[in-house]
Amino acid sequence: MLFLRAVAASAILLASLAYADTCSTIEALGTIEVSRPVDVHYTVEQTEYWSISCSALLPSCILYPKNAAEVALIVKSLGNTTETFAVKSGGHNPNNYFSSVDGGPLISTEKMDQAIIDTATGIVDVGPGNRLDGIAAKLQGSGWTFVGGRIGNTGVGGLVLGGGLSYFSAQVGWAASMVQKYEIVFANGTVANVTRDSNIDLFKSLKGGGNNFGIITNYHLQAIKNGDVWGGNLVFAVRTPSLDSSLLGAVRDFAEYNTDPKAAVIVTGERGNVDLIDSWILFLFYDGATPPAGIFTNFTSLPHTLDTTRTRTYADLMADSNWVIVKAEVVDIATETIPLPSAANKQTVMDGLHAHWRNVSDTVLAVPGIVASIAWQPFPKAIARQAKANGPDLIDADDSVDRIIIEMNYSFLPVTPYDTMADVAEATYSGVRNRVVAWQADGTLPDAYLPLFMNYGFYRQDYWGRLRPESRALAKRVQQEVDPQGLFRTRTGGWRP
Structure with missing residues (x-):
């Protein structure tokens, strides 16, 4: 009462x-x-x-x-x-x-930071106020872990609503693929629980649909079994053209030939005017205490400056990943998705796209505090298959081709005009896209569905235009149904279907 x-x-x-x-x-x-x-x-x-x-x-x-x-x-x-x-x-x-x-x-959502695990089933209630390193620490010792991203400081809310690429994605699909139930507050202030059975269209739209439908206050997720993992970084402090080609070839080959879904890599090039950085930093991961012999040899056999890979807890790996965040700078992040080139065309495509990135980033090396980076992240067929199996989602990737997700970042001091650097980011990702389209036209690359990955998207990019038309139409219809007055569509930021 x-x-x-x-x-x-x-x-x-x-x-x-x-x-x-x-x-x-x-x-x-x-x-x-x-x-x-x-x-x-x-x-x-x-x-x-x-x-x-x-x-x-x-x-x-x-x-x-x-x-x-x-x-x-x-x-x-x-x-x-x-x-x-x-x-x-x-x-x-x-x-x-x-x-x-x-x-x-x-x-x-800071105060909604619960992470409560049912150790019998692996179902975990996760609040949007959590960060990935915090969840990993809370679940440490339970025998389960959350399927999240790769940087510990990342927040749960945006990660899961955008899809969420994980070290575990080849095993289970997107981070969003693990959601069993959403607790959501709609634009009219009502609260509902959304499941596959209660509202399949909204359930699907929340997986890759961003902040268009309401405010998620709890995620009911399936965690995965987890013990010690192996991972860390390889640092190549001195970059050379031959090293570029070797690493780019290695990440292409890994995307096609790796058959172990427990293994994952990110190959990142970085350059800037602080200490004249021009280097490679690799993220290697294996969901187990020791990777099988030879699985990462194409990377580890190349002469490197530093190796931090070791057996550790997943919580330790997440906590140790936050060094990548550049403090006190403006950050632009953009993305592109490319079909994996054949072995015969890998040098043309991989080296060509990397040369384009270097050419554009050359133009801003005098910008105060500049750090330019490009991350090559395999998106193999296994991720698409597992996302389908644990779906549905708006990304709706097929397993007809292997792909690579490219993340392109610029961080710089705020004395540099924001729009000027936005133009540089646009020149970078649009140059990648234009080359891919041309190579598809002449047969160098296969024709393929190439959705943009929301979590890395730049505000000028057409996220919805790169999804399948039926996914966009579904999201637009559902948005109109749950928010007919347009509270979220017109009064907060984000990509709109």
């Missing part, structure tokens, strides 16, 4: 403040933490974006709901205003306004 009275009182107060701003309305309730620009918590929260271009956008307040009911109160209040807003999980997406806002309320 007391709970019902409290709910009724909250509803009356919300109605009486129908035209107040959301920060003041929620503050008046007295049950949800509201942080203002003068508060320490506000300042700290604003430092936790990967890109300081997002940190520079100043919300009118930051709201810290603890559960779905409190998120629902906030959403109902937003419905009575015209404010722009944002929802923040880890803040790793560097696109301005996707999880950041200027002048409107920011909803932080």
Whole structure:
């Protein structure tokens, strides 16, 4: 009875403040933490974006709901205003306004950070306020782990809604493939649980559909069995053209010929004007204490400067991965997906695309603080097969070809004009795309469906235009059904179907 009275009182107060701003309305309730620009918590929260271009956008307040009911109160209040807003999980997406806002309320999921495992079934309740290293630490010793990304500081919310590429993806598909149930707050403030059986269209749309349908307050996920793993980095501090070709050939061959789904690699080139960096950094992973002999030989046999690979816990690997985050800089991330070239054409394609990246990045090496990187990430047929088996999802990748996902990053000091570097990012990814299309036209590369990977997408890229038309149509229809007034479509950032 007391709970019902409290709910009724909250509803009356919300109605009486129908035209107040959301920060003041929620503050008046007295049950949800509201942080203002003068508060320490506000300042700290604003430092936790990967890109300081997002940190520079100043919300009118930051709201810290603890559960779905409190998120629902906030959403109902937003419905009575015209404010722009944002929802923040880890803040790793560097696109301005996707999880950041200027002048409107920011909803932080920080307090929804539960990670509760049923050790008998491996089903884990995960809140969107978790980061990957935090979940790995919470599950350590349970015999299970979360299928997440590769950098520990990444937030769960954006990762899973975008699909989520994992070291475990060749075994199980996307991180989103593991979701069994979503707890979601819709634009009208109602709360629902969405499963394959309850609403198959919305369930599918939430896997690769981003923030178009509501605010997820809990993920009911299938974890996977996990013991010690083997992994770390190989560093090649001195780059040469022959090393470029050898590593690019090795990652191409790995994508085609590796048959062990427990093995994964990321091959990353980096260059910048700090200490004249021009190097390669490899991420090697095996889901087991020791990788089979020879599985990574094409990489490890090349002369390298540093080797941090070892047997360790998955939690240790996640905690140890955060060195890649460049602090106090603006970050642009873009992506492209390419079909795997044949062995006969690998030098033409792999070396050609890498040369293009080097040519574009040459033009910005004088930019203050610049670090340019390109990451070659195998997207073998096994990932598509496992995603289908554990689907459905909007990405809807087929296993007709092996692919590579390319991630292209630029980080730089904020004295450099944002739009200027955005043009550089666009020149980089569009140059990759144009070359791939031309090679497909002349037969150098196979024709193939090449979706963009949302988690690495740049705000100028056409994410929805690269999905299958039927996936886009489904998402658009579902969006209209669950948010007919366009709260999420028109008042917060993201890609719209």
